[in-house]
Amino acid sequence: MTPMSDLTSIQRFHALANPARFMALSEKIVAPLAILTFALIATGLYFALFVAPADYQQGETVRIMYIHVPSAWLGMFGYMIMAGASAIALIFRHPLADVCAKSAAPIGAAFAFITLVTGSLWGRPMWGAWWVWDARLTSMLILFFLYLGYIALWATIEEPVRAARAAAVLALVGSINVPIVHYSVVWWNTLHQPASVFRIDGPQIASSMLVPLLIMALGFTCFFVTLLLVRMRAEILRRRVRALRLAKAGA
Amino acid sequence: MAQYLDMGGYAAFVWPAYAVAAIIMLGIVIASWRDLTRQRGLLAALEGDGARKRAPARSMDHLK
């Protein structure tokens, strides 16, 4: 194989389309990335649990923020990856794009779920209720439904090419829908709760809280990318296995 | 220490939040890793059987 350094950037993009090349490259990246992930999250946890101060109003419950907010960001980030990869799959027919989208979905869904649960645990002491229909939690709940639907579609259609195309269409329509849903929920929320809602992260956030938050966010992002690569490798192998089985059955 | 674990009275909310996140994140890591190793095993088994009728055999080592 021509070394990547000899290719132009466009050629490199297309070279990555080669599953074999992707497997070779990702094999080298996964381990270091995993170590970086662990280091970042460990540092973030230390800061979040021991160094960062308690909040004036919210007390120690503010420590939930260091899990809740990065998870929310990653939940949305995951959907963007899914939608972007789906667009590339449909428009450019990049062979690995649908693998990327399929692999990203469960990770994004997991973060969305963590967001909902931690938000609930944060809401109970703060607002007095296990679930509140504020705009953000409601939007995240609907995003979670979108994730589940996408995963269900992949699981239901057996033929991989057909499943890939259908899932890509769903992801793209969903991504158009996400801002519309979010806006409608915010609108609905202001309609039914004219009183001002608690702002979780406050108008300003002290740097003593911002730093752990950013470290955790970075750690979670590395976690996402590492796991995405692992899942993509597994999916590529899974398709190879399927192809070999079909070839055997035919032979 | 006990006072720290108590989290200002909010222990019942803070620790479960961290626990849920840890469980789910570790869970998906384990599930993904096991899937990868399982697929590797299946592929090795299939190739070991030797699908002779396939087009010129190429080394699949780089796919592992």
Next chain:
Amino acid sequence: MTRAFLALIVRDVALAVRVGGGGGMAVFFFLVVVAIVPLGIGPNLNLLGQIAPGLLWVALLLSSLLTLDRLFQADYEDGTLDILTMSSVPLELTVCAKIVAHWLTTGLPLVIAAPLLGLLLNLGVAQFPSLMLAMLIGTPALSFLGAIGAALTVSVRRGGLLASLLVLPFYIPVLIFGVAAAGGAAAIPGAGHQGLLLLGAVTLVSLVVGPVASAAALRANLKT
């Protein structure tokens, strides 16, 4: 092309009427859902009157979801869909015609039934016009967006439930704006008007996104 478009609508409407079950059953389901709600929450007329617009809209959504698999399933199974994709009429327009026919045979009857069912929930007669207008504008969105779910799952056996799950998140803005437009958000003046405009916007978007996405999904499912 207009003739083909209209001919397709007429065909689908005729089929729906002859084969039966679509619109009639949807209205029946609508009636049953509305009837059992008071059995669940008690006959307090004040309470029912307050939640009537929201409840009617939710029941409307559910009834609409039930009829989605009639959109493409039959034609997919007997090969008509394959033939339709080969015609000179773009698939998007074909799909659009089928969706229009679907709305005429299911959405429209539901809209007509709604105020009458509202009486069961102590809906004020004064709210009838705003409710009907909201539903008239919103039900096309339900058909156009629902078609996407139907198209995505057309090759799946018993795909009706999956189609419903896929489509429900898309229905949520329709629900929110529809209820507001129907006078369900009486708290803030002008909200009803705002809701109606936003509902119209959502429907207009669905008029484009629906056929385009459905056609893409159908093409994905038709290729083997």
